[in-house]
Amino acid sequence: MFGLNVAGLAVLLAASMLTGAGRIGTGQVVDYLLGAAGDAHLEMVVTTIRLPRTLAALAVGAALGVSGMLLQAVTRNPLAETGLLGVNSGAALGVVLGIVYAGAQTGGAYLAWALGGALLTTGVVLLIGARFSPLKLVLAGAALSATLTGITSALLVADPVTFDRYRFWVLGSLAGIPMDRVLAVSPAILAGLVMAAFAARPLAALSLGDDVAVALGHRPGRTRAAVTVAVTLLSAAAVAVAGPIGFLGLLAGYLARTVLGNRVGSRIVLSGLAGATVLLGADVLARVVMRPYEAPVSLLVAVIGGPVLIAVARSRSVSAGAGDLLADKAARGGRRIRVLPAGDRLRPRPSDTFPVRLGACSALVPVRSCLAAVALALLACAAVLAAILAGQSAMTAGQALDALRGIGTGGQVMLVQEIRLPRIVAGLVAGAALGLSGCLTQALARNRLATPDMLGVNQGAVIAIMISGLLSSAATLFEHWWTGPLGALVAAVAVFAISGGIGTQGYRFIVTGLAVTTLGGAVTQAVLAWNGLSAATAIHSWSVGSLAGRGYPVALPVAAGLAVLLPAALAVSRRLAVLRFSEDIGTVLGTSPRVTRPAVLALAVVLAGLAIGIGGPVAFVALAAPVLAARLSGSVRLPLVGAPLVGAALVVAADTIGRVVTSGAEVPAGVVTSILGGPFLLWTLLSDRRP
Template identity: 55%
Template sequence: MPSPSAVSADPRATPLSPAGRPPAPRVTPVLAVLGGLAVLVAALAVASLFVGAGDTRPGRVLDFLLDRSGARADGQLHTVVATLRLPRTLAGLAIGAALGLAGALLQAATRNPLAETGLLGVNGGAALGVVVGISYFGVGSGFGYIPWALGGALAASLLVLLLAGAGRAGASPLRLVLAGAAMTFTVTGLINFIVLGSGKTYDEYRFWVLGSLSGVTSRSLTGVLPVLALGALAALPAIRPLSALALGDDAARALGHRPAVTRVVVAAAVTLLAAGSVALAGPLTFLGLVAGYVARRLMGPRTGAQLAASALVGAAVLLTADLAARVVIKPYETSVALVLALIGGPLLILMVRSRNVLLLGGPAAVSGGPGGRRAPARAHRGGDGGPDDSLVLRAGGLSMLVPRRGAAAVAGLAVLTAAALGLCVVLGSAVLTPSQALNALFGHGTHAAVLMVREFSLPRIVAGLLVGAALGVAGCLTQTMARNRLATPDFLGVNEGATFAVLLTVLGSSTATFGAWWSGPLGALLAAGTILLVAGRGGAQGYRVLIVGFAFAAVLRSLTELLLAKKDLDIAQAMFTWSVGSLNGRGYSSITALAIGLAVLLPAALLAGRRLRLLRFGEDVVTVLGTDPARTRLLVLAVATALAGLAVGVGGPIGFIALSAPVIAARIAGPARVPLVASALVGAVLVAVADTVGRTAAGDTEIPVGAIAGIVAGPFLLYVLLREQRT
């Protein structure tokens, strides 16, 4: 084999790149690829005009377009082609190109191939704007949604930019991600709060959120096109800075560019493109992700070519999805968002399984699960769970090391939990006074008061405590395993699997009674098994399981939204209330099942927690000590999944608890431990208190516990993650 010097000396040899490797072989010229994509888009646009859910023959459509045989005098044909299909096709071209371009811009600016337009909170802000317009201003048409959706999206993105640009860090990729996630949490809680109080609002919102091109008219398209054009023009000055930014922030500064300003410009362009698209067709996920990925594979590192290709690919993908939505269950239509999820989900999984994909600023950037962070230096001098802070308990030949701070934290939280139980009983009734409720708890007072407290209020509060405990432990296990604050059942697809399974049990029911609590853990375990299987080898120890879980959750969420849209309003609204997270009507039967499950799973969780502590020293050390890291992760995931499934089966997918309880517990118990017991107690208190607030804050109207949790989730997430990043 010739040496490198010999190869470089040969004039016929392939020249080496600066990294010492032969450059990638030149593929099809850029113009040829762009021309091929343009031809594909044109062919799909023609197909969109000729194919539909109705029975109009393609020959008659051609007669109309060519004005033959008096076709344009046919009123029905004019309605089908000119009023329905032509605006729909043009909207597919414009929205697909806009979202494809927005996805590529965002991926280039954040140097994250997994970024998509929902990252900036645009979809959530648009949805909140539509809900506000419907609920408080009587908006009730597709065209009427546009200014509200556009205003909500712009306001949410502006807040995200302000939050991400605060301080000396500038609008870094991580700060954009954190601010966008916090905004999404907050607006979701506000949407649930508003929608649950109005059946009319929910009836209109459940169809809009599916995403569709069917309601697009020439008037609405004309109103949104200037916004999309402005967003595309705003992206042009960012092409050269983005090319430099691909080399890193330091290299971009050396070339005379300002990375923070570039990201702000890109964020503004993405906001306009995504906001106009969401306002016109509803939230369409995965489109920017798919377009950016395909454009990079076709064009390589050329930023300008990537952006042009992503716009064409986005238009092609959306037209294809819209055609499929029209014909797959002809003569009816299905959700375009569901078709996009079915396309984008597998592609996202393919991306994270590829060796060529690097998740920049990913898990490590938001790492630090409870017990997974490196303890501060003072921890080893006592006071934070270090060796000097531990107490040795001996009984005969047995001994046990008990951390003083951890034990004191658990004792204090246990007292707080008991106090919360009493306060929730005393303050949780709108009919009884606190003294009457307290007397009824001990069997004194009228028969009606005793019945109300002991048979209705008390079991619900206890169910809330148990649900919160299960979510707290599940979140602590998954966060510690992945060393990632976002690695909770809420993000791993486990909650979505359990939710979809429970909803399936009432699919053919004429009521909205949820008695099949067992379907929650069953659906969660099936979802976790599928995620692990798809993630493949090593999926449980890297970011693969997180991204596969995200993709799986997106598909299931689209199916859930479609299921709710197909049910009668009363049943759908009751199902939606439960899908937000609600403890209404929970009795002693639910408590019994959940208590038995916790009694079995908590010892397994404590065993898994001890093994997780060893994993912090590295897999080699753990293997030498006789513990199999792969089996430990499987045990952790199985226990956490079963706990989350039980909680969802009883109380619905209550968000935020699995995320926040371990964080709070780690602050109290110290960073050197895996605070499973403390997380359980914190989660119990949070759910019980949130449920009591939801029952009493709005008078006669009850707010589900999931909505209360969602409203405070965003600010809390932003505070915790940005504080850790500064640290």
């Protein structure tokens, strides 16, 4: 296998030097490389353009391949990879901080700032890695990535010049990399590779367990520290050269593990060769697949890496590492269905309800749920009031309230009634739709993390709306809101079909959704790079979730959808509540899972697609809203009323924070929820007892 990989790498090296978008022939390049004289243009193309990017592909590919393999070995997790676990996002945040606050321009400066971000993120990953199963660790990495990416986006919003540079760099392109940047990071890559070689034997012992490693004379703590430094050096150097390229470490580690099994030393070598081969091959393909333009390397790697991630998540090794869900719940004292004594069976009504009778009609009204709904409605009203009063204008709170009633100067009345109030209404309906959608998908999958943004549904809607906008002459993307539900439906069908059906339990289908989301994110970044700065800025603001410029016409379709879909969700709530136990119990009680599950999924997907059509993918609202509502109303009943209220309050509050947190610039609501939602997702993972 080593010989085959080396031979393939040699072929790709030749192809990289001979391939380009220009009109220079292969013979001219060969003659020049063999010592023949050439003109200045030929010399520039070969020595200034093709040679540096070829060496960069080798160095970056080897670094990411080895770093991914090291993470997989030290965490004993075949899904560990610097891109998936947030290490690349930490390094990218470090580079952006360096550009914004220190004016970093050179490869050495990029490396220094990337090292800081990568070191911090790697330490967090290894700290939490021991507490999570393989699938949950990937989701924890997604939480870290979301927070770090949110902070990066907040910095870019206030600095258009840095954003213009960032949107090309974040693609992971190898085009135009100068030789001095490659040389500047070479010592860090060499140091990381040397440390990886010395860590081979300790890692092999550590794979047998800490006790065995100690008995063999190794120190697990020192080994993990050495791996942390090595991964930091390799990933930071790679990001500093070519930007964050995801999936490459997963691909290289998967190939090395499949071929060589548990031989750690040989896997380190093969993962480096495989990473270099894959990246160099993707770079060559990027130059020819869209001539005369160049495709993003990260997108091509993601096209290959996404299916590999799904395959690894479905593999027996990951399933075995996660354990059987039902057995784990039984062993840990998970929720069980308790058979009530005869006396309890005769109790006429649940203890938290009271009967309401109107003539011949009667109903049991849940006390706690009603009180929670009232409290959450007051919370939403408080968020609306704060949004009306808050802003960067010199208007006082009293003047804002007067302007709401039409009293005051024309500018004040216009600001409140025509700018703030319409976007508040848009935020309310978008947040309510996301909250209800998240509640339905969580109940459908019996998993608090099964939300539209974690399942790839939001990204499907984003791609559909973005493509529709680019193909038309409409001034704004949200005019194509109607394509959001279509794209969301396609993504949902794809995710559940790949992962094994709507009734799939555990985290496997969420990791599948993460793969779809990552691939869609790469497409979005490519679109940002292919458009002009003004168009890219508008698309970026919408693609992270923003209510800027939204008004009543945009909110109307979502409000109409809620008016129809919320009663439909309440109508199927009893059947859905039964399915939360098991499909067998649902069938016995007369609820058909084959009918109920697709119907509920369609409701959730349409709601998410409509919400994204207004404000873009406001992250984590669909996750947090049902969880917070259930905390207040209790876990016995689905919070189908409370979740929309919490979602509405969260979106309006996030939009308000984004408007006032920085002076002279507006941080999109989706960026605010990403920064705050990452820690919430980590807390949800830590409190969830399933594997």
